[in-house]
Amino acid sequence: MSYIARQNEIMLRIAAAAQQLPVLSSGLWFHHDIRDNFYYASYLFAAAENQQGQVSIGSAAAKQTAEAVLLAVLNLQDKEQGSATYGHWPLNLGADPREAAPNPLPVELMGSLMAYFVNRYGSRLSMPLQEAFASALKHVYQSRFYLQTNVFGHHDAKYTSAKLIFGQLFDDSALLEDGARNLKRTLAHIRSQGMSEYNSLPWFWHWVQAFTCAWQLINDRSIKQELADMLDFLWLERASFYLKGAFVGAHCRAQRHDIPLDSNVLHDYVQFGDFALPAVMPRTEYAGFLFYEASSGTRSIAMNRTEPAEVKKRIAKQAEAGASTLHSYAYITNDYAAGGMWERSSEFDNEQHRWDISLPLSKQAGVNQAYFFHPSDLNAKEDPRHQTGHSEVLFYRNTIMALYSIPNGTLDRICGILPPIEWLQEPGMLLGRSKQVYFVVYSMQPCELERESDRVSVSSSGQHNGVVIEVIGAEEAQLRGLNGFEAFASAARSRKPEWSAVDSLNVRYITGDHVELMLDMDGNGGAERNINGQAVDFTQYTI
Known part of the structure; x- marks a missing residue:
């Protein structure tokens, strides 16, 4: 299938969805985000104009609906030249879009896309809509946003x-x-x-x-x-x-x-x-x-x-606290990928997703990422994105190690998300398999599992905790002499990590090579990372 065919597939899918939407009294389909009205109307108009909108109301009616929604969008622009939000549109429209305050975000991308839409379809728009677009684009240009x-x-x-x-x-x-x-x-x-x-x-x-x-x-x-x-x-x-x-x-x-x-x-x-x-x-x-x-x-x-x-990359970061350097690592095969960022960074809205093991997208429902984290709020069940900095990591090919030293007075629990494949729970470990990959997840503290329709959620309590995750492709395992999942599971049981929380928090693991991660019990002294007795130096990564 060509890229044009794939674009047409997207266009027809969205146009068909748009035709099923009820037009609200505002003349729009959505009040949650004005941009979705523009996007859906663009696709509906394009599909109808190309006579590809295979829907019951016909291309003429589809074009009319699309033009009406586009006009309703354009009419919400702030056209007052003395206004601080001149040339802008509201973002979230609320109960009454006419009362919604203009926002600087919609015009950033939508303004340029409007210019593209007019360039491509302008001669086929009705005269009132042509005039409305011309006016809107002039206001965008004059706004100097x-x-x-x-x-x-x-x-x-x-x-x-x-x-x-x-x-x-x-x-x-x-x-x-x-x-x-x-x-x-x-x-x-x-x-x-x-x-x-x-x-x-x-x-x-x-x-x-x-x-x-x-x-x-x-x-x-x-x-x-x-x-x-x-x-x-x-x-x-x-x-x-x-x-x-x-x-x-x-x-x-x-x-x-x-x-x-x-x-x-x-x-x-x-x-x-x-x-x-x-x-x-x-x-x-x-x-x-x-x-x-x-x-x-x-x-x-x-x-x-x-x-x-x-894939190893060095990234320069600029923030109010000053400049810093981050180092990213990923190990990618045809069946899975593993890796993340060596350093914890305070990103926008605390949304750094520091590491995971990713699987290719599948036709089957369910998440494609496996990861653990110490949540920064109690909403981790509904929104598993926000995490604290109370962890250190080691990335080595298909293995990820993470240790968590959680301060007193802080939620002493780590959370995990796993794909909804077959999982077998044994003391101190989880064994997972699909047709393409095998997983082993070792945990320092006992885990509780909750199997859901699209994922397996994991919870593990303890002020000092850690996980080691190793993933391998089924074909890759066979090449290593592990003929099937039971052979993989037997090998995984025989080489469980060594955990310690005495003088320092550390974990040692053998995955062909010897890997070790250590940090101070209070989590304030940084981490030591060794592979076969040699210190890991990720600071040599290039851009």
Whole structure:
């Protein structure tokens, strides 16, 4: 299936869903986020215009509905030039969208996507809608929302894209040149410093969408080439952490629908197409419209994992407390990936997802990530993303070790999330298997399991605690002489880790090699990490 066919599949799926939605008295489908109205209406209009909207009300009625929703969206823009929110739209619309306060977020990406939509479909819009779009885009341009200090984050990616798009659209050469300078600076920065918003969803896709939108619209050849260079960098970054729809390793942040199940996958689906399009699409945005084809080499890195790969990256972070350096590690095979961030970092809304073991996306329901954490709040059951810094880790190929030294007065429990495969619980260990992979999870303290429809939740109490997780592909195990799951389980039982919490908190484990993780009992003295008696030095990673 070509990428065009996959885009059409997304377009038709979303258009069909839009046609089933009741139009509210406001003239919109959704009041939770104005952007979803724009996205769904764009897809419905495109499907109807292309006569691909295979629904009972027909393409003419579908176009009429889409145009009405688009017009309702445009009418909510702040058009008062003296207003502090001039050119903006509200975000969450509440009970009465006309009373919702404008917000700086919707215009960042939606403004540029509106320019793309008009460029592609403008001549086929009704005259009232053409005029409404022309007016809205002029207000966006005149608002100057994009004139911000560049700190090389996802907001800046959208500001830079907007400068290029609106500079060209309104024949503003100074703005276009400013955008071109920002583009060069941003690309140079992430090439030399890494992406400080490492593997963050949905922010990473905002980078991709913003620059793809600009690339598809910009006429200037030199700027277009610089945009292509930017997109080549971004897709290589994505491919490096890609496993059949999964975004493996550590994440700066993620929405709830991406932890512990990768769900923001539409751009991956269009680019790679090596997994089934999921039934639920929580972030539609413009994956069905925008596309930049990654190079054959980049696609090969993502899709041809015949041999295990280690991905090691150094990332520069800027924060109010000062600059710091983080080090990311991932071990990726065709059947699983393991890894994360060596350092704990306080990210936006405490959302650093420090490590996990990821499985490829499957047609079967259920989470595809396995990880443990010390929760920072009591809501871990409903939202297992927020964790404290009371842990230290060791990553070694297909093995992850984590120790938890939890201070007095703090919740003395760690939580775990496991995929809903077959699990066997034995004293001090869990054995898991699917057709493709085998797991062993060792725990320092006893565990309680709760089997749910889409996951297995684990809870383990104790001020001093730890886990060791090893995963191996079933075929890989056979090559190592472990002929089947029972042979794997027998070997796992024979080499349980050695735990200690006397002078220091430590764990020793043999996984072909000898790995050891140690930290002070109070958790304040840092960690020692050894492999075969040699100290681990991850500080030598490159960008």
